[in-house]
Amino acid sequence: MRLLLVEDDEILGDGLVAGLKMEGYAVDWLTNGKLADEALKINSYELIVLDLNLPDMDGLDILRALRNRKDETPVMVLTAKDTIPDRVLGLDSGADDFVIKPFELDEVCARLRALARRNEGRSAPTIEYKGIVLDPASHQVTLNGEKVDLSQKEFEILSFLMSNIGRVISRARLEESLYSWDSDIESNTVEVHIHYLRKKLGTSIIRTVRGVGYIIDSEDDK
Amino acid sequence: MNYSLRQLLLVTLLSASMLIWGVTAFINYKVTRDEVAALFDAELAQSAKVLHTFVEGLLHGDSLAEHWKKNKADAAPANSTEKKIALQLWSEEDSLSLHSKKGLKIPVNAAKDFSGDSPLWQIFDEFLQTDAFGHKYARKIAFQLWSNDDGLLLHSESAPTFEFSSSVHGFSERKIDGHLWHIFSITNPNGEYVIHVGQKEEIRSQLTDEISSHLVTQFLIGLPFLGIVIWLIVGHALKPINRLEKQLAKREASYLKPLSTKKLPNEILPVVNEINNLFSQLEQAFEHERRFSADASHELRTPLAGMLTQAQVALRTSDEEVRKQALQRIKQAVNRMTYMVQQLLTFSRIESNTEFLSKELTILSREVVQVIADVEPAAHKKRIQMEFVEENESPIIVNAPLVNILIRNVIDNAIKYTPAQGSIMISLTGQKSHLQFCVEDSGPGIAPEQYEQSLKRFHRCAETVNTAQGSGLGFSIVQRIAAIHGAELILGASQYGGLKVTILFPVPKPQSEKVWQKKLSFFNSKKYKSA
DSSP, X not given: OEEEEEOOOHHHHHHHHHHHHHTTOEEEEEOOHHHHHHHHHHOOOSEEEEESBOSSSBHHHHHHHHHHTTOOOOEEEEESOOOHHXXXXXXXXXXXXXXXXXXXXXXXXXXXXXXXXXXXXXXXXXXXXXXXXXXXXXXXXXXXXXXXXXXXXXXXXXHHHHHTTTSOEEHHHHHHHXXXXXXXXXXXXXXXXXXXXXXXXXXXXXXXXXXXXXXXXXXXXX | OOOOHHHHXXXXXXXXXXXXXXXXXXXXXXXXXXXXXXHHHHHHHHHHHHXXXXXXXXXXXXXXXXXXXXXXXXXXXXXXXXHHHHXXXXXXXXXXXXXXXXXXXXXXXXXXXXXXXXXXXXXXXXXXXHHGGGOTTGGGEEEEEEETTXXXXXXXXXXXXXXXXXXXXXXXEEEETTEEEEEEEEEOTTSSEEEEEEEEHHHHHHHHHHHHHHHHHHHHHHHHHHHHHHHHHHHHHTHHHHHHHHHHHHOOTTOOOOOOOTTOOTTTHHHHHHHHHHHHHHHHHHHHHHHHHHHHHHHHHHHHHHHHHXXXXXXXXXXXXXXXXHHHHHHHXXXXXXXXXXXXXXXXXHHSSOTTOOOEEEXXXXXXXXXXXXXXXXXXXXXXXXXXXXXXXXXXXXXXXXXXXXXXXXXXXXXXXXXXXXXXXEEEEEOSSEEEEEEEEOSOOOOGGGHHHHTSTTOXXXXXXXXXXXXXXXXXXXXXXXXXXXXXXXXXXXXXSSEEEEEEEEOOOHHHHHHHHHXXXXXXXXXXXXX
């Protein structure tokens, strides 16, 4: 899942990147408000973590600009200002969640999962499909009650496809969600991961749409 | 010592009115006594004259004797006329007791003059019997009728049988049996007889005493009422103070909105205005404090969040490399926070008790050299060329430790923002009225429109926020210390391409130097003693 982190503090930003990467997010980190604003215009992210106190511009302005563009990407705001008016202003400007510094990394991750879940239109913490149960929090997948060992990238691809059941996801989109700017993408990695997923969960589960991408068909279609 | 305004006013007002009343009462007493004396004297004289006329008429004026005889027949009206005369005579003295009934000592020849049945005595008797004796003044008035030839002819019961006064005409005083008598004497034109009319002093003093005692009782009765009225009026007048007190008592320490000045008397208004003034100053100070602690906590939260996150990364990861880097970052964050806390402490220290700073003549270059010696290693690490030029330096009056902090902050800042192999130029130039301390660097500098912004607390430049680890307090500290010393902080562009920080310290005037030194030595010695 691709995530944009906007945080000017070097140590905090670095820690968040490391922590979020461990959670399987593909993290793009920007320390500058203007760059973040530009990046949001070009790229699409599943989640945005935004610090409000940026040296060159107010984080809330980035948020407002984003919402004005009808961009519904969930935004979690990081702030050191914990007064109620600050929170109200933040939420009213379009933030989906608020975390006060200093925070627990676990809490941030849990909240991010909840944000993603809500964005996908579900409220249950796990995703189920034809005997496959995917738990984003624990990064575990079970098939008919038995644990299936998946690599991180395999989990991400499965999670992305299962979050978008019945929709074709292009290969580029999958790649985008798997890798941040700084990672090298080999052209066939997605295919390799799909191959292993089919091996572990059954070949019928992910259908290839030639020249376009991949899809997990909705259960009632069959 | 505390006291009650109400009680004070009550006591002083009562005492003052008592004193004023006492003085006026005394003057009144004097005046009344004199007036009474004059009145009684006049009356005495009048009585004597009336008596004289009467006796003269009896003795010489046939008409009156004949009148009496004539009127003997038709008794009633004559009676009333004679009564009238007697009344007129005696009522002047508030009716006299006349020694007529028992032992009436009228000499024979004098008695001859009167008709045998002596209607005058009858009149007197009748009259006297009615109510004369009852009167309290009766025994204090007396008269005598002395014949030159025959001695005492007629006298009132209260009168002595010896001659009242040696004086034959006019006022005189005499003491008889311990009583003072005021006597008016009158001699008939032929010198045949003398009439003495006497009046005891007691009548007068009794009257004045009575008037005075009336006044005193009135005042004594009125005094408690006056006291109550004063108490109530003062209480009413002090009501605004009570209201104020209640208003203040209800307040919490943090509530510093101004007090209402509605319906306040002009005497209390300035006090309340001053209190409100103080309140607004306090509120500003509180607001300042609040903002400072809010800013400070905000500034501390971000590095804390960084540390916490890095710690969690270090705990979670199984990658040794990642853990090592996270721990390295934590160490870095701790260093940064240490610096920041230090700066915060410095800042709060110079923010408070600046009024009691001791200042002394200081050679600024010594401080600059000391700071440069301290920070040189840091500059050397970045291969920064540092140079110090000094000319025309004159000593200035400053608090050396504070100015040391100022110099350190400015130079530290320059080192922080100057890239490796850059250069820093430090100069100290004496001018007419100022000593100019100047630090120029070859760093990125600050855009002129950002100068004001960069002096704000916790402000850090966007371009350099990640390359230099500042606290955002450096310039605030510099600015504050400069303000304490009346020095001016100017930001500008450096000839090396970076920032130029100039601080102008005022140089004391030569003639005032001695006075200053005196003052300072006094101040310092005092401080030293108290410390």
